[in-house]
Amino acid sequence: MQLTTEEQEMLDGRQGEAMAKVMKTLVMYGETFGASKMVPVTGKYGHLVTSFGLSVLDPVYGLMDELIKGGALSKQQFSIDPRPLDKNVPANLIQKLFFKIMYSKQEMYEGQLTQLGLLDNDPFTCACYFDEVGNTPKEGEILSWAESSAVVYANSVLGARCNRNSGIIELFGSIAGRVPYFGLLTDEGRQADWIVEIRTSKKPEAQVLGSAIGMKVMEDVPYIKGLDHWLGAELNQDARDYLKDMGAATASNGAVGLYHIENLTPEAVRLGSSLIKADAKTYVIDDAELERVQREYPCIWKDPSAAPKLCFIGCPHLSYEQLVHWSKALPESLRQAGRSKVAVPTVMTTSPAVLKKFTATPEAARLREAGVVLSYICPLMYMNNPMCGKMPVITSSNKLRTYTSARYFRDEQILSYLSKGGSL
Numbered sequence: 001m002q003l004t005t006e007e008q009e010m011l012d013g014r015q016g017e018a019m020a021k022v023m024k025t026l027v028m029y030g031e032t033f034g035a036s037k038m039v040p041v042t043g044k045y046g047h048l049v050t051s052f053g054l055s056v057l058d059p060v061y062g063l064m065d066e067l068i069k070g071g072a073l074s075k076q077q078f079s080i081d082p083r084p085l086d087k088n089v090p091a092n093l094i095q096k097l098f099f100k101i102m103y104s105k106q107e108m109y110e111g112q113l114t115q116l117g118l119l120d121n122d123p124f125t126c127a128c129y130f131d132e133v134g135n136t137p138k139e140g141e142i143l144s145w146a147e148s149s150a151v152v153y154a155n156s157v158l159g160a161r162c163n164r165n166s167g168i169i170e171l172f173g174s175i176a177g178r179v180p181y182f183g184l185l186t187d188e189g190r191q192a193d194w195i196v197e198i199r200t201s202k203k204p205e206a207q208v209l210g211s212a213i214g215m216k217v218m219e220d221v222p223y224i225k226g227l228d229h230w231l232g233a234e235l236n237q238d239a240r241d242y243l244k245d246m247g248a249a250t251a252s253n254g255a256v257g258l259y260h261i262e263n264l265t266p267e268a269v270r271l272g273s274s275l276i277k278a279d280a281k282t283y284v285i286d287d288a289e290l291e292r293v294q295r296e297y298p299c300i301w302k303d304p305s306a307a308p309k310l311c312f313i314g315c316p317h318l319s320y321e322q323l324v325h326w327s328k329a330l331p332e333s334l335r336q337a338g339r340s341k342v343a344v345p346t347v348m349t350t351s352p353a354v355l356k357k358f359t360a361t362p363e364a365a366r367l368r369e370a371g372v373v374l375s376y377i378c379p380l381m382y383m384n385n386p387m388c389g390k391m392p393v394i395t396s397s398n399k400l401r402t403y404t405s406a407r408y409f410r411d412e413q414i415l416s417y418l419s420k421g422g423s424l
Contacts (some may be wrong), residue, residue, distance in 0.1 A: 001030055002037050007178065018070025022172045029169055030180025038178040039185065041144045043137040043160060045119065046078035046174035047128045049146035050167040052381050053084075053106030061105060063168070064112040067175070074117030075177040079128035079135045081147055082317065082349070084381030088373055090310060090345050095387040102385060117174070124376060125351030127244065127317040129153055132353035139266050142185060144173025148257075149248035149316045149399065155258040157235065157243050159266035161185045164219075164257040184257050190221065190267065192260055192276045198226035199286045205410050207398040209285065210246035212293045214254025216283050221258050222250075223276050228263040235264060237321050248316045249398040300405050306392040311342075311418065312379040312406065314349035315397035320358055323350060323374075327363035331370050333419040341371040343421030344394070352376045380404060394424070 003011065011027065013020040030038065050060065067073070084103050091099065110118075121134070126147055128135040137143055139159030145151050146165045154160040163183045165173065173179040183189045194217045198204065204227075213222055231239045243261070250256035260268040260275055267275060313326070326348060334340060348367065350358065355376055358364050364374060379397070383389055383404035393406040394414065401408035409417070409424070417424060 001027055001035055001180070003027075004038070007038055010176065016070050016072065018067050018072035019175070022067075022072055022175050025169070026172055026176055026178065026180060030182060033180065033182045035180035035182040037181050039142055039181045041076065041142050041173055041177050041179055043141040043143040044076065045128075045135040046074060046076050046117075046143070046170060047135060047145040047147055047150055048078050048080040048113075048167070048171055051081035051083060051124055051378070053103050053109035055102060055104045057105070060168070061109060061112065064109075064116065068112065068115050072175050073115070074171065074174040076174050077117045077119045078171070078174055079119055079123035079125065079133060080113065081124065081126050082351075082376060082378035082381070083124045084378055086375045086377040089347055089375050089377060089382060090373070091388070095385055098385050098387050116171070122352040125317050125353075126150055126315075126378065127153075127319070127351055129158065130317075130319060130351055130354060132320065132357055133351050134353075142179065144170050144179050146170035148251035148255075149244070152247040152251045152257055152259070153244055155184055155190075156247055156260070156265055157240060161190075162257075164251075164255065190258060190275070192223035192280055193217065193220035194222040195276060195280050195282045196222045196224045197282065197284045198224065198229070199284055200290065201287055203230040204285070204290055206242045206246040207249050207396065207408070208290050208294050208410065210249025211253040211398045212285055212290060213246075213259070213283070214250035214252065214256050215293070217250075217254060217256060219255040219257070221260070222256070222283075223260045223262065223268070223273075223280070225262045227261050231261070231264060233263045237319070239264065241319050241322055244316060244319070252399040252402045294408070294410075297401065297408055299407055301392050301407065302390070303392070305423075308344045308394045308407075308417075308424070309391045310393045311344050311346040311414065312349070312382075312393060312395045312397065312400060313346065313414065315379045315395065315400040317354070318348055318350045320350075320354050323348065323354070323358050323367075324361075324363050326372075327366050329415060330372070330418065331366050333415050334370055337419040339419060340369075342418040344418060345373070346371065346418060347373045347375050347379070349375050349377055349379055379406075
């Protein structure tokens with residue numbers, strides 16, 4: 001790898017031993033993937049994935065202390081994934097005890113993050129690109145982020161450039177202000193390996209469509225045709241929310257870091273079919289294919305016929321507009337069913353900044369009156385508690401389904417069950 005004079009000095013220890021270790025790690029990371037050089041990080045803020053103070057992550061806390069003492073602090077402030085705990089989310093005494101043990105280092109760890117460069121506006125969310133959070137990169141900016149759903153959104157919907165980095169690597173890129181140049185940072189790496197043709201009779205459910213694409217193309221780049229018929233040719237709020245959820249499913253059910261939507265996403269609008277490789281494969285998605293994909297999701301509950309004890313909506317975090325939608329749809333569905341409260345305890349999650357904004361509205365009161373808990377937590381971190389993972393939990397998130405024991409249902413199925421109860 002060819003390094004600039006400044007980069008070589010960092011590697012040689014001219015900026016301290018801690019910075020030398022950071023640069024050595026980045027060089028080894030880049031060389032593993034064939035990077036020929038480093039490039040400057042040009043995005044205003046970073047985003048970290050490791051937001052949880054698990055008691056077993058002592059090596060991470062030791063590393064953070066070494067960085068802080070060595071003065072190897074982030075050259076850019078950063079947002080970070082959601083907190084794992086919220087006392088308002090339902091949990092029994094045994095579950096609460098496990099949470100206390102599991103995340104016993106949370107307060108200490110957040111102190112370390114603050115010293116390293118954490119944004120000061122409570123930036124704990126997987127959807128850092130929300131306007132309310134303020135970490136929204138511009139097209140072409142180079143990022144040092146982790147969090148699969150945030151990376152795929154930044155690459156695809158915003159047109160920024162970021163590889164699917166792991167935890168800690170993304171922090172090192174922010175500290176050094178440089179990342180290895182390979183993969184999705186390059187023009188070649190952003191070309192499409194697949195053409196995905198949407199031939200459905202109605203607007204495909206975002207989470208199932210993303211799941212189908214992710215499981216088929218895995219880590220490759222898809223160029224999606226026909227979806228603009230349902231979303232339009234403008235990246236308005238509805239389209240952004242749809243692509244947020246679809247992208248999270250592509251990234252978790254597969255390993256997609258970038259997709260192009262014909263006539264809609266920035267690079268597809270600007271470059272069109274020139275993004276498609278000559279040997280690109282084709283995948284056709286129709287109604288039957290989406291039904292097949294959802295039908296084959298495994299149910300890993302001990303008792304598949306059990307009544308759900310909890311419902312999570314918002315993984316990735318819900319936008320303000322999605323919360324407003326639920327605040328209208330759910331109470332109306334309950335009214336039609338002759339109920340005033342949801343049939344199963346329900347948690348809707350969003351970023352702290354969106355939660356603060358939404359809480360001040362009458363819509364928030366309507367959801368709370370319906371029995372909904374509004375929270376900022378990460379549902380995945382909640383479900384990682386072994387005492388919670390044993391519960392029958394339902395969700396409209398394909399990401400949560402993939403990583404936990406939660407069982408997936410489409411939004412309309414969730415709405416029906418919350419309003420009417422009965423069998424799933």
